[in-house]
Amino acid sequence: MISTNVRKRVTEVNYLNTDNTWRYRNIIRIAYINYEKMKYWLYAEEIYDEIINVQGFNSYTLDNLKGDLEALKSWGNFAAIQDTKRTTTIEEFKNRKFRYQISYATIELERTLIKIEAASDGMRGSLEISLIERFRDTLKKLEKIEINNNGKDLFSLWEMLNRDFKHLNENYQDYISKFFNPKTEELLKTTEFLIYKESFIKYLREFIKGIQINVPQIQKSIEILEEDTERLDLCIKKIVKYEKNTIALNADYNENARYEINAGRYMSMKEWFVAIKGRTPMGEQILESTNGIIRKITRYALQITEINYGGGNRLVDYRKLAQIFNNTKNIEEAHKLSSLVFGVFNTRHIVCNTERETESINSSIFEENPTVVTITPSRRDYGRKTASTAIVKNKSEEKNKKGIEVLEKRKKEEELIESYIKDNKLIFRNLAGISKEERIIFLTWLSKSINDKSNSWIRNEYGKSYKIVNLKPKDNIKINCEDGDFTMPDYEIVFK
Template sequence: MIDSLKVGRKITESKYLNQENSFRYRNILRIAFYKYEKMKYWLDQNEIYEEIKKLEDFENYTIENLKQDLDMLVEFKNFTAVQDTKKTRTIEEFKNRKFKYQITPITIELERTLIKLENIQEGTRGSLDLSLIERFNATLKKIYNIKNINEKEIFSWWNQLNRDFKYLNESYQDYISKFYSPKTEELLKTTEFLAYKEGFIKYLKEFITGIQNHVGQIAETLQSKEIDEETIEFIIESIVRYEKINIAIDKNYDEIEAYDIHKGRFESIVSWFLGERGETSMAEQLLETTNEIIRKITRYALQIIEARELGASRKNEYKKVIDLFFKCDDIEEAHKLSSLVFGAISSRHITTLSEKTTELACSIYDEEPEFVNIQPSNRQGREKTASKITVKDRSKERQEKAIELINRREKEKEIMIRKIVDNKLIFKNIVDINPNERRVYLTWLSKAMNSKTEWTKNEYGMEYKLKDRNPSEKINLRCNDGDFLMPAYELIFKEKN
């Protein structure tokens, strides 16, 4: 069953991945994760600082920077912080007690996932290894003797079966998807691939033969009378009971949810090999896709061979033409041969202005010459024409408009910067602004949030920055046309020298 409350909960621990200082946060947490892997669960500030100073790009990183970053990571629930419990004699010693930090369980899982993502390599994913389905078949056949073994052995067998199935499915699917990538498509079209074609097709055909045999045996096992609903319930109940007594640390272990999960896994295995509701099974789809790959390889190979043969036949033709040119007695004879082989090097289309309806039998040499007046294409050669348009002097009008525009801009600037008090634009303190003012302020805010540098400039040349990108407080920005709900942002403006 899906718990909508759990699924809908915001994962605060993932915030560190999308912050301005994400680079620093991730390195700190990766250090803590590697220490955790070495069973070093609690770290103090100095230990983390020593490790992070060894990394590239942290030469100017200070202990104060680290303290700020650790405070943020505690706020994001990536670290659990506990103060040193040694006895203190003065108030100053009490205030300066150092914290110890422990990476939280959710952050550990996030880091594990990130490491897996970082190590995924497109070129090495998946294979059509026949041993994967052979091992799965051998593990599944132990189900016939399942009622004669204890719960611990059933639990171990079930985990092995799930691991084999997961690896089998992922490996085959990744291999097939890799074959349909643009990179592989280009490789199949190269002449270099012809050398591997026969061996590769043989490998695919052997895989098809092997998987057909094993899929048949697996289907027979899953459909046998011994593997009925009662047997499946016995297996899953044994697994749930063993998990609850020996594995689960949480007192709130949900037996119904665990039962549904394990039963769903078994149903997925059955569906993969037998299909469901009359649909084609994944095993059959895998066979069909593999056959399609063989057809595609063969088709590309034929195209390459045909292109080669076409090129070879043209090559012989070119050799024959070269031989004919070589046997020419002089350049004139070569020119004549060239006109026959290649045609006219340059041609002209000659036409006349008047159409002839009579004298159709006349030769072109009997035609009277036509005279055409040609105008130069450049400007200097064209005839000058008197302009009928009188240009009015509008310089005074443009100057007046420019002055008017400057005055209007100055008034707008005075209105806009009126809300900046002590070099700060605090949105919480802004009241009764019109839509145009709101648009300008939100444009400034947007530029600051999207800026790659700390400081940015507005249209008036004023430099400013955003104080906090993720304020927790929400405010209502009061405008003439209604209230605007937004976080309580603040813009800090740089003082002019």
């Protein structure tokens, strides 16, 4: 029998037949290739870094990409979530980056298209704590395995590791998507869900516990593997060679491509458990998301309970209280009852900042000596006539000395910054070995000029006027800094 689902429109195929299909297909293919490397969530910047290397995308901008991603998201080709890291300001909250995940329907579409292009792959998945435990045990075996044998055991171990990691990621996809859609939100708010609340929260907490126990051990195993990078590289090459000679049986087998895929899979495993470039690993994000879901379930359950039972219980309490007040003999007795029920209406807390005579927690304030506080009139013209005996220290010399030091430091800083400006130009590609502070100063200048839509001259903190020569550079450059390499567009700044 044919399902009624066949009557529905499949919006996920819209990207295959539009004026911008050539752009959409490249974006989705990049996401699919990363999916095959088990890198399921991508920042827009990561997609952009790859797509600008594709022929025909020379003038393609990051804003163009974000617009295309929004279109693909509206058709159901991508799911998007914002960073879960903590923010301390409203600006940071607004600027939280989105991560994009290719949807299941789009994956199947891409697989069909790739089969037409003579390639294929498959996917399965399940949810259980034993997956992460099995992944941990397999990774420990990989630490100790002898790689100079025929490669059979190594390949088998690698396939097992990939399979367990793939299932673990698929579990995370199902898990995260299930609780961040409107239908689930509505389900959590229903009275029927209260029946399953406790068992479900217990299930989630067991999942969290399994991750908390096993992730540190996996991180330790990855550290051991990273200590000998040559062995790790040889290990991947041995796997590819065994696959080529024994399993592939294909004259068109691309050894370099398979090496890149396997190396990419290892990097995805590493990123899942270890923070790289300051980014929160997926394991920690799972904990944050799961704890957030538990809090959400608890909050909804409390709201449902209050709506269904709280109002009725309070109504009975209020009626009983009104009867007690009505039965009081006089206003004096009503006042006493009010003090017990509602407390004192206008209270003042008087606190004295004095040292206690004893540190005993059992000591009452009535057992200690009272603190004497002298109350002075609140009149404006009141003032104590007391002779000042304090000696005021003259700090003018110290202030002058500190001021001179600040000026000298600022002058040296200005001279150092100006040493990078050659022929009234600051060319970022020529910078090398700059410090973190210098990089921040240059990027601040750059940011102010980029945000100035009129591209007029801007004055920096040293009184020099400047502007950007090339607002839309085609190429990216890599600057060697003291704290690492920094990739950015090839900008140039010119000074008056």
